Amino acid sequence: MTARESNQAHTPASPYLTQPADAAGSPRARRAYTQDRPIGVRAIVVAACALAAFTASTAAQAAEVEVLHYWTSGGEAKSAQVLKQMLEKKGDTWKDFAVAGGGGENAMTALKTRVISGDPPAAAQIKGPAIQQWGDEGVLVSVDDVARADGWDKVLPTQISSIMKYKGQYVAAPVNVHRVNWLWINADALKKVNAQPPSTWDDFFKTADALQKAGIIPVAIGGQSWQEAETFETVALGVGGAAFYKKAFVDLDEATLKGPTMVKALETFKKIKPYTDKGQTGRDWNMATGMVISGKAAMQFMGDWAKGEFTVANKTPGQDYLCVPGPGSQGAYTFNVDSFAFFKVKNPDSAKGQKDLASLLMSPEFQEIFNLNKGSIPVRQGMDLAKFDDCAKKSAADFHSAQTKGTLVPSWAHDMVIKPAVEGAFYDVIGEFWNNDGETAQQAANKLAAASKTN
Template identity: 60%
Template sequence: QIKGPSLQEWAHEGVLANMDDVAKAEHWDELLPKVVSDIMKYQGHYIAAPVNVHRVNWLWANPEVFQKAGAKLPTNWDEFFVAAEALKKAGVIPVAHGGQNWQDFTTFESVALGVGGPDFYKKALVQLDPATLKSATMEKVLTTFKKVKDYTDKNAPGRDWNLATAMVINGQAGMQLMGDWAKGEFLAAGKVPGKDFVCVAAPGTAKAYTFNVDSFAMFKLKDGPNQQAQKDLAAAIMGPQFQEVFNLNKGSIPVRLNMPMDKFDDCAKTSTKDFVDTSKSGALLPSIAHGMAVPSAAEGAIKDAVSQFWNTDKMTAKDAMDKIAAAAKMH
């Protein structure tokens, strides 16, 4: 299982099998948004089969806790802090967070998208444009991101993401910024979407979508029967049956467009609608926090800089910008 820019790195080494004949026979170009199929290709040839789509920019909330606190679900960051204040006054932890660098980075990604918008996100966190990384918008993103920390609890450092989700499930906390793998925790606890928990786009990101697509690449093999088995597997992975069963179990959605969604829950239906809409509007964007947007060396360095800022009280947003801009040069 290789994904994102790592696919290009492996393909460059010449070890991945070309899947063009399967892709052509199965019409992958028509069944996938271009931004996704481009990631599955190297020099114009398919080298991977996409399995699913996880949406990263979600906010999960406990509606009962919100109601008791007299708070309303936020649609932008100003409203987020108003809700957080109300939750804090009601004696609950406003934001369930696990202080691990990838969770900090996941939060940062949603703040960057919500404060800066899709074009800013693309320039700063996909193209790593130096001017955008040091812009006034980036400073506002970092200031907003750091403010979120004020509404997390002191036991957050080192906490696993699923334990943070459990805090929202049991009413200890009001909300969590996390990708749609969090949904599996709610469902496993017997909770019903729209009733016991709510899934809304992270503040300010309703018209945008950061994706994390898992994919399978096949290594080049010499043997005919094995090559055929690889092709059959690739075709099956993109087939409607696998796409439905796999994603119903994983909490993600089918990557294949125009799939019937009647067996899926409301969160998945929203995710699919937004996936299709943003693929047309240009706001379907690769997740930097989940290995989809930039080479792994740059991702790791930026992630470390973001966490350092989150964890260092004395560091200013300007210092963090310099560190992130320097980190972006790591290729």
């Protein structure tokens, strides 16, 4: 995983083909512009039919399946290669369209350009509300026949299968489940202060005080908007619980967004800052994880992609490091799911490759290989997890428990529930509050309520 899992779905298009006058102004304006929904793409696609026909007629290989993705880091790149090999065994040709950087932003820009030109890839790595938005543009193709044949409805949680469908039919295939509300801890650091993993916020701050006195940075974080937003998301879940989280971040209830529980969550979030270091500005998430691995820092709020860094460093869960839910969020689970959506292409021979790819993405074999590399767990339910480590097994058990109890919630900070413009506005509110000591929690809460109405 790279900075990222914060992959944003941003698709400015007609009538937003030219940058608005304020897009170069505030961070909110820039982000809202780059992430707006793909309104008007349909008209441009129709206008570009001639170009698309030409492209199809000159395609080098009729059975070629072009796949746009941003799996460019170590474990992810390995998984992409495995998927390519599996697809080619079925007689299809994989055409790699890997776009690195920008937390997925660069890939989404490339996708928008290709769709506008009438020449989309056969499949593209997108997720959450963006799937529905592209469906509204009429550019996605159904793989429902594959889903029925392979029994996807039986092996996918409804909270996830519904995201993969457009008007009742599957148009995307999920590959994993990331848990976001993790707290990663250096085991030796806790031993030095004779502390246990904090399960409440009172425990957390007592432990942070002891770590700071011992000369250890209590919390590692990178000063990037998505990291601040993700940390706040976990804090809010731990302070308010799943019901509060749903009302605030799924329903976008105005009273809840500016109410007393949100104020308390913001105050708790801001209370963490004195326990971080001054060198956080611009720091990538994996560098913050490295601080925990080395013992320079003790804890980090981060999704389970952080586990890959510990694995590469030959660290053992339960021995060298601990993975525990964020304080107060033990009974809940915030999820982030990677998926591939399938686009209408002019080459009819690509249809077989698309269906083969959809089937492979949901196959037990690929689900195991990919998630072992990536640090996440299979989205396909009922799989044997014998090869997975203790953190993954706990994640799977907690996922099932949360699903049963109704405390399984989508990560708003990672594109899974709210539209990109609102998400970007939330990012800006949280970032400003984190960095502005003169702003009160109530002022920030009021801004969140206002930001929820961003178009």
